[in-house]
Amino acid sequence: DSGVTQTPKHLITATGQRVTLRCSPRSGDLSVYWYQQSLDQGLQFLIQYYNGEERAKGNILERFSAQQFPDLHSELNLSSLELGDSALYFCASSVLGTGANVLTFGAGSRLTVL
Amino acid sequence: DAKTTQPPSMDCAEGRAANLPCNHSTISGNEYVYWYRQIHSQGPQYIIHGLKNNETNEMASLIITEDRKSSTLILPHATLRDTAVYYCIVRNSWGKLQFGAGTQVVVTP
Numbered sequence: 575d576s577g578v579t580q581t582p583k584h585l586i587t588a589t590g591q592r593v594t595l596r597c598s599p600r601s602g603d604l605s606v607y608w609y610q611q612s613l614d615q616g617l618q619f620l621i622q623y624y625n626g627e628e629r630a631k632g633n634i635l636e637r638f639s640a641q642q643f644p645d646l647h648s649e650l651n652l653s654s655l656e657l658g659d660s661a662l663y664f665c666a667s668s669v670l671g672t673g674a675n676v677l678t679f680g681a682g683s684r685l686t687v688l
Numbered sequence: 689d690a691k692t693t694q695p696p697s698m699d700c701a702e703g704r705a706a707n708l709p710c711n712h713s714t715i716s717g718n719e720y721v722y723w724y725r726q727i728h729s730q731g732p733q734y735i736i737h738g739l740k741n742n743e744t745n746e747m748a749s750l751i752i753t754e755d756r757k758s759s760t761l762i763l764p765h766a767t768l769r770d771t772a773v774y775y776c777i778v779r780n781s782w783g784k785l786q787f788g789a790g791t792q793v794v795v796t797p
Contacts, residue, residue, distance in 0.1 A: 576731065576733075578731075607785070609787075616787055616788065616789055616790075617726075617732065617787035618787075619784050619785065619786055619787075622784070630784050632784060632786075662729060664731050664732070666731075666732075666785075670781075670782075675781045675782070676722070676734050676737065677732075677734065677785055678734065679731035679732045679733070679734075680731050681730065681731050682729070682730070682731050684729075
């Protein structure tokens with residue numbers, strides 16, 4: 575157990591629907607990162623939050639949004655889902671600002687869009 | 689953040705050392721070298737990192753050349769459980785952790 579908790583582990587939904595993925599960071603970590611891994615692509619960085627504020631953005635679609643709450647958990651919202659959104663979504667957390675900034679990853683949420 | 693070059697795949701015999709090379713010729717002075725691995729569909733797992741000096745922990749050793757343009761990850765006694773994709777990433781403390789294609793390592797009995 576890495577200490578980063580992601581829910582749900584598996585999710586099956588239909589095109590056009592909206593889903594929310596949740597991430598609880600390791601205790602003490604202030605920064606949360608979201609990554610997408612689909613079959614035909616590697617791990618793609620989506621977005622990073624630090625202590626509630628968006629810090630960096632990657633290849634995140636406009637249909638996707640995220641936020642980090644005061645208790646530091648984060649949610650990734652995926653809307654108007656398409657077949658191509660089927661992927662593993664990983665959350666990671668780190669302390670940030672303390673030198674090397676090592677990320678700890680969760681086990682992922684597997685999204686299947688039918 | 690600097691880019692890295694890794695061989696796409698390599699095989700290693702169980703019990704032998706696995707030496708994974710990584711080139712990062714455009715690395716900047718404040719960028720660390722990180723190694724992560726991903727065992728099939730699991731979350732990436734941190735292995736080790738370094739800035740200038742060689743590093744060792746319970747999982748692996750990291751050898752960084754004096755000019756910092758390349759590094760080698762050493763798994764001293766590879767086991768079947770070490771079969772994974774290994775990622776070499778360079779970034780500074782505040783940069784995005786961007787994964788490339790990595791090296792698929794297969795440990796064979």
